[in-house]
Amino acid sequence: MRFPLAATSAILAVVLALAQVQSRGFQFPNFTISDQSELILSDNSSIALGAIQVTPDVRGASMENRAGRTLYRRPFRLWSKEGKKANFNTTFVLNVQNMTASSGEGLAFILTADPHVPGGSDGQWLGIVNSRLNGTTDAKTVAIEFDTRKSFPEDLDDNHIGLDINSVYSKRSVSLNDRGIYISAAKDIKVVVQYDSKNLVVFVGDDMKNPVLSEPLDLSAYLPEKVYVGFSGSTSNNTQLNCVKSWQFNISEVKDSKSRTVWILVAVGSVLILLISIGIGIAFFLYRKRGYEGNRVENTHPNIEEAILGFSTAPKKFKFQELSKATGKFNPKNKLGKGGFGTVYKGILGKKEVAVKRVSKKSTQGKQEFIAEVTTIGHIHHRNLVKLIGWCHEKREYLLVYEYLPNGSLDKYIFWDEKSGTQEETLSWGKRLSVISGVAQALDYLHNGCMNRVLHRDIKASNVMLDLDFTAKLGDFGLARTIIHNEQTHHSTKELAGTPGYMAPESILTGRATAETDVYAFGVLVLEVACGRKPGGQAERDDYICNIVNGLWELYRRGTILEGADPRLNGIFIEEEMECVLILGLACCHPNPKNRPSMKTVLQVLTGEAPPPEVPAERPAFTWPPMPPSFNEWDNSLVGGQLSPFSGLSGR
Numbered sequence: 174m175r176f177p178l179a180a181t182s183a184i185l186a187v188v189l190a191l192a193q194v195q196s197r198g199f200q201f202p203n204f205t206i207s208d209q210s211e212l213i214l215s216d217n218s219s220i221a222l223g224a225i226q227v228t229p230d231v232r233g234a235s236m237e238n239r240a241g242r243t244l245y246r247r248p249f250r251l252w253s254k255e256g257k258k259a260n261f262n263t264t265f266v267l268n269v270q271n272m273t274a275s276s277g278e279g280l281a282f283i284l285t286a287d288p289h290v291p292g293g294s295d296g297q298w299l300g301i302v303n304s305r306l307n308g309t310t311d312a313k314t315v316a317i318e319f320d321t322r323k324s325f326p327e328d329l330d331d332n333h334i335g336l337d338i339n340s341v342y343s344k345r346s347v348s349l350n351d352r353g354i355y356i357s358a359a360k361d362i363k364v365v366v367q368y369d370s371k372n373l374v375v376f377v378g379d380d381m382k383n384p385v386l387s388e389p390l391d392l393s394a395y396l397p398e399k400v401y402v403g404f405s406g407s408t409s410n411n412t413q414l415n416c417v418k419s420w421q422f423n424i425s426e427v428k429d430s431k432s433r434t435v436w437i438l439v440a441v442g443s444v445l446i447l448l449i450s451i452g453i454g455i456a457f458f459l460y461r462k463r464g465y466e467g468n469r470v471e472n473t474h475p476n477i478e479e480a481i482l483g484f485s486t487a488p489k490k491f492k493f494q495e496l497s498k499a500t501g502k503f504n505p506k507n508k509l510g511k512g513g514f515g516t517v518y519k520g521i522l523g524k525k526e527v528a529v530k531r532v533s534k535k536s537t538q539g540k541q542e543f544i545a546e547v548t549t550i551g552h553i554h555h556r557n558l559v560k561l562i563g564w565c566h567e568k569r570e571y572l573l574v575y576e577y578l579p580n581g582s583l584d585k586y587i588f589w590d591e592k593s594g595t596q597e598e599t600l601s602w603g604k605r606l607s608v609i610s611g612v613a614q615a616l617d618y619l620h621n622g623c624m625n626r627v628l629h630r631d632i633k634a635s636n637v638m639l640d641l642d643f644t645a646k647l648g649d650f651g652l653a654r655t656i657i658h659n660e661q662t663h664h665s666t667k668e669l670a671g672t673p674g675y676m677a678p679e680s681i682l683t684g685r686a687t688a689e690t691d692v693y694a695f696g697v698l699v700l701e702v703a704c705g706r707k708p709g710g711q712a713e714r715d716d717y718i719c720n721i722v723n724g725l726w727e728l729y730r731r732g733t734i735l736e737g738a739d740p741r742l743n744g745i746f747i748e749e750e751m752e753c754v755l756i757l758g759l760a761c762c763h764p765n766p767k768n769r770p771s772m773k774t775v776l777q778v779l780t781g782e783a784p785p786p787e788v789p790a791e792r793p794a795f796t797w798p799p800m801p802p803s804f805n806e807w808d809n810s811l812v813g814g815q816l817s818p819f820s821g822l823s824g825r
């Protein structure tokens with residue numbers, strides 16, 4: 174009785190599913206770091222402050238003359254050889270803010286064959302094409318541009334949208350001035366694009382009745398069957414923040430009719446086979462009576478855990494033999510450095526260069542450190558964190574495998590090495606700013622962006638690694654701890670963690686790490702990078718000549734803080750930026766933890782969204798327990814948040 178019924182409904186379901194025009198797509202109501210896995214972010218693009226930053230979001234030299242692209246990771250099918258064509262709808266919210274008196278250059282929604290940014294597509298090219306591809310069929314890119322600068326005579330004005338086909342010279346462009354919409358006014362602008370396979374219609378703003386642009390268009394004439402969708406943007410000497418705050422995209426599925434018949438045949442065939450096997454299965458079941466089902470389930474999933482681990486981005490478990498071979502049996506020639514808990518070697522796994530840390534067998538803390546690293550950063554990924562690729566624990570050996578960063582650690586570039594009497598070429602101010610911003614993003618992510626808050630506890634120049642393009646990556650999580658719910662899981666550890674000179678005054682008293690102690694160490698790092706000098710000893714003990722925080726505070730009191738800037742920069746920096754960064758560093762090093770800004774505020778200051786926090790002219794004395802903040806600029810998220818172990822404490 175049941176069989177024919179089940180069969181009919183199964184066949185019906187399959188046929189219905191195939192007959193329906195299926196649509197696919199995605200929805201990002203906002204952007205968080207975890208969305209990175211679904212996107213292709215080019216070098217100059219990032220996710221920050223809840224949005225896609227198509228071009229860099231940090232003020233200064235690093236913003237100028239950039240091109241970037243952010244695309245959805247999976248390409249979509251636009252058309253088929255049989256003449257079937259997809260239709261799509263997309264809605265996104267842009268927010269563009271000028272960073273120079275006149276903004277530049279613009280951003281665009283693009284459909285493209287190639288996810289890579291064309292070289293030299295900064296400036297007037299909007300990341301769409303470069304001078305070689307412009308006007309050629311090789312470009313294979315169709316764009317809807319939001320142009321904020323009149324960069325060549327044919328360009329309409331400095332506030333228009335345009336339809337660009339394999340070129341930055343628009344096929345049609347429309348000024349937004351008449352509608353009272355100004356692209357670079359730092360306002361959210363909603364854009365709806367509808368393409369029904371014959372016409373392209375674009376709405377900008379809240380008016381969904383009168384499209385700004387409506388053009389007949391057959392994308393299959395210019396684009397390959399499969400394309401990437403997303404955004405491109407650029408800056409020139411005129412800069413702006415090119416943000417996309419939300420984005421949804423739906424596209425109908427293109428299916429060949431021939432293949433659809435084949436699919437229906439295959440589907441009907443499969444249903445028949447399924448029915449027959451069910452019949453056999455039931456007969457078998459009746460025959461064997463019991464035990465069958467349980468075994469089968471277990472056999473098809475021999476090790477669920479293994480399957481999950483193998484599938485996700487979890488660090489890989491390596492064999493000791495593999496790592497020994499990769500490093501030439503831990504050949505001293507391959508030694509990259511020596512840390513507190515072990516030695517780091519360069520190795521080659523497959524074709525990939527890696528850094529392998531062998532935890533010293535003598536160190537009892539080494540084992541703890543090993544566990545801390547695997548559990549805290551093993552599952553966290555961020556472009557400003559050194560990636561842990563794998564680990565190995567065999568007998569008494571504990572090893573960690575990291576991505577290899579050819580440029581080594583930051584300290585080499587900002588300090589004079591007394592031992593060898595040498596220094597790598599010093600970093601320009603633009604690079605230093607982007608290093609500071611990179612570390613700030615990493616730390617904000619650890620404090621506010623992960624499921625559980627992670628404290629790094631050992632932020633310092635030698636723990637910041639530099640990639641080939643000098644992207645800063647925070648490493649060495651040996652002292653890191655995860656905070657779960659309202660408790661610090663390790664807060665009772667008596668060991669004094671950290672490095673002298675980077676430790677907040679209260680941590681010496683309490684021996685405890687908090688988000689505020691991380692912020693303090695970050696402040697010291699900021700000052701080091703700007704001043705090009707080592708932190709010196711403890712702030713409470715040393716006078717201002719020996720200690721960077723005291724020294725700079727003194728300069729600040731005298732109103733000559735710029736004298737603190739690294740002399741090796743030869744004065745090549747923007748004074749306001751230097752001053753802002755130095756004051757931000759001092760604010761982070763406030764002796765009273767409650768007066769330090771949160772990493773969120775730090776990021777806002779670095780992007781120019783917020784002014785630097787107020788800092789008292791005299792360095793306040795360290796008192797314990799901390800006094801409530803004496804000015805209004807502090808961020809109450811730290812005090813109201815889960816990490817405020819101070820409130821219930823009294824001093825000793």
Ligand SMILES: *[C@@H]1O[C@H](CO)[C@@H](O)[C@H](O)[C@H]1NC(C)=O
Binds near residue numbers: 202203204223
């Ligand atoms: C971002 O969107 C997600 C839903 O995808 C939502 O749960 C979350 O609260 C949003 N975050 C913010 C900051 O709006």
Ligand SMILES: *[C@@H]1O[C@H](CO)[C@@H](O)[C@H](O)[C@H]1NC(C)=O
Binds near residue numbers: 215241290291292293
């Ligand atoms: C980032 O921008 C710079 C300057 O325009 C450019 O040299 C570099 O190629 C860009 N990176 C990418 C991936 O486009």
Ligand SMILES: *[C@@H]1O[C@H](CO)[C@@H](O)[C@H](O)[C@H]1NC(C)=O
Binds near residue numbers: 421
């Ligand atoms: C896309 O589809 C989702 C449902 O899957 C719907 O909620 C949304 O409104 C659609 N978006 C557009 C732009 O059509």
Ligand SMILES: *[C@@H]1O[C@H](CO)[C@@H](O)[C@H](O)[C@H]1NC(C)=O
Binds near residue numbers: 271
């Ligand atoms: C942005 O443009 C406005 C109006 O043109 C101008 O007043 C403002 O100073 C500009 N912003 C910056 C950061 O230059």
Ligand SMILES: *[C@@H]1O[C@H](CO)[C@@H](O)[C@H](O)[C@H]1NC(C)=O
Binds near residue numbers: 342
């Ligand atoms: C770019 O291509 C267009 C054709 O689409 C052409 O008219 C224009 O001169 C080109 N511009 C440059 C700078 O090569």
Ligand SMILES: *[C@@H]1O[C@H](CO)[C@@H](O)[C@H](O)[C@H]1NC(C)=O
Binds near residue numbers: 410
């Ligand atoms: C951009 O600025 C640099 C240095 O200030 C200058 O040499 C160059 O001519 C400027 N480029 C344009 C297109 O204005």
Ligand SMILES: *[C@@H]1O[C@H](CO)[C@@H](O)[C@H](O)[C@H]1NC(C)=O
Binds near residue numbers: 260261262367424425
């Ligand atoms: C796009 O929107 C149009 C009009 O609202 C609708 O008819 C069409 O089905 C939508 N397409 C997709 C793929 O959602």
